[in-house]
Amino acid sequence: MSAETASTKAERGAASAALTPDLPTASETVGGEEEGTAELHFDTLSVHAGQLPDPVTGARAVPIYATSSYTFRSAEHAARLFAGEALSDAHGNQYGRMHNPTVDVFVRRLMALEGAAGGLALASGQAATTATMLALARPGAHLVVSNECFGGTFSVVRKLLEPWGVRVSTVAPTPEAVGEALAQHPESTVGVWVETIANPSGSVPDLAAIAERCRAARVPFVVDNTWGCGGYLCRPFDKGADIVVHSATKWIGGHGTFVGGAVLEAGRFDWTDPKFPAFTQPDGRGRTYVSRAPKAAFTLRAYDLGLFTMGMTLSPYAASLALQGLETLPLRVERACATALKLARWLERQGAVTRVLYPGLESHPSHAVAARTLRHGFGAVLSFELASEAQARRFLDRVRLASHLANIGDAKTVVIHPWTTTHASLPESARRAAGVTPELVRVSVGLEAPADLEADFLRALSG
Numbered sequence: 001m002s003a004e005t006a007s008t009k010a011e012r013g014a015a016s017a018a019l020t021p022d023l024p025t026a027s028e029t030v031g032g033e034e035e036g037t038a039e040l041h042f043d044t045l046s047v048h049a050g051q052l053p054d055p056v057t058g059a060r061a062v063p064i065y066a067t068s069s070y071t072f073r074s075a076e077h078a079a080r081l082f083a084g085e086a087l088s089d090a091h092g093n094q095y096g097r098m099h100n101p102t103v104d105v106f107v108r109r110l111m112a113l114e115g116a117a118g119g120l121a122l123a124s125g126q127a128a129t130t131a132t133m134l135a136l137a138r139p140g141a142h143l144v145v146s147n148e149c150f151g152g153t154f155s156v157v158r159k160l161l162e163p164w165g166v167r168v169s170t171v172a173p174t175p176e177a178v179g180e181a182l183a184q185h186p187e188s189t190v191g192v193w194v195e196t197i198a199n200p201s202g203s204v205p206d207l208a209a210i211a212e213r214c215r216a217a218r219v220p221f222v223v224d225n226t227w228g229c230g231g232y233l234c235r236p237f238d239k240g241a242d243i244v245v246h247s248a249t250k251w252i253g254g255h256g257t258f259v260g261g262a263v264l265e266a267g268r269f270d271w272t273d274p275k276f277p278a279f280t281q282p283d284g285r286g287r288t289y290v291s292r293a294p295k296a297a298f299t300l301r302a303y304d305l306g307l308f309t310m311g312m313t314l315s316p317y318a319a320s321l322a323l324q325g326l327e328t329l330p331l332r333v334e335r336a337c338a339t340a341l342k343l344a345r346w347l348e349r350q351g352a353v354t355r356v357l358y359p360g361l362e363s364h365p366s367h368a369v370a371a372r373t374l375r376h377g378f379g380a381v382l383s384f385e386l387a388s389e390a391q392a393r394r395f396l397d398r399v400r401l402a403s404h405l406a407n408i409g410d411a412k413t414v415v416i417h418p419w420t421t422t423h424a425s426l427p428e429s430a431r432r433a434a435g436v437t438p439e440l441v442r443v444s445v446g447l448e449a450p451a452d453l454e455a456d457f458l459r460a461l462s463g
């Protein structure tokens, strides 16, 4: 495939839009360079940002660039690319482990939706977590992680970080607990890590208040915004976060068809802080991450570790599915949240249900914080408890419309028993700390008609 089949701007972005400080503006990426189009709304960006129609073929959808490599225009061009220069006058694609034009449109669209200054896509949410944690930490460093995080996040902590000599404090994601943990290790803490909405308790941390503590301690604030649905329900950068991590497998993709992830950065953190020597350590050419990408130094390091070094690359086929997902993200998530709220209220009225956990319910302990941290809805996941573990498991055996599986964010409603599946590898005390009980059923609400879901649940609850 010749370089001319991609538009100039797509080419310019292809290698390093995520890394270059002079990113194309939203108006450039939607093709309208005239004034007044820079402040586009989320729904518009979700279908347009990061892409221009292909000027050669006219293809309106983003082509899948199934290529591992790219021709160089000259010896000079190749040498400049390998020197890591961000070339704005020519295509900057070097090799498929790092560069792909399809993947790049996905990254730039997600950056526009989240309001990011830098970003990269990776092979999975786990890859995004791994690259982020390794880019922040080093032996002797200290990381603060919410005790309500996704199980795979703790796997990275236990299997990679701790054996490597990183100390990790798991704390409740409250400003007070985070503040205490920061005060205990003022010089060595390299990050605070929370999730927008905890799984399955539905608790929502006060991101703005935690960001305040992090800023005062000069510690980067990382938010796993998977449950914030690509920025539609929550834009953590607006609350003061420095880094956002995504599993694109969930609502971004939205149809349970691939595994993918992303890391984004706000571009505000000062990476020349002595806590982060890797960012100012000169490479063989005397350049540093900070000198090469002053507004996206973290992205450059995560890219260097995650893609160049570890090869946790997102395939262009998956990126194409992720882009298709983003185009309907606001519609899907708005509907799923509305149905989740309806279903939560309906479940509250069922005699067999002893407790319903959904941040959209006034009864949820996080309701007030959720109301000021989220927008457009309270998420598409709810949990409820029945009288016994046996009843919870029986419910899963009896649903017909809802699928019993280990995923969330699918267009189809899915249910699971976290105590014996997703959270089973955690000690009982950790499970309970995360709000998981033997009686609890988790529901990720899809796009079915609410009445059909209620009928399915009623049948499974009764008899």
Ligand SMILES: *Cc1c(COP(=O)(O)O)cnc(C)c1O
Pocket: 124, 125, 126, 127, 150, 152, 195, 224, 226, 227, 246, 247, 248, 249, 250, 259, 260, 261
């Ligand atoms: C699923 C998930 C991950 C891991 O993502 P994968 O794409 O499955 O690797 C990380 N964080 C959260 C909150 C998740 O829900």
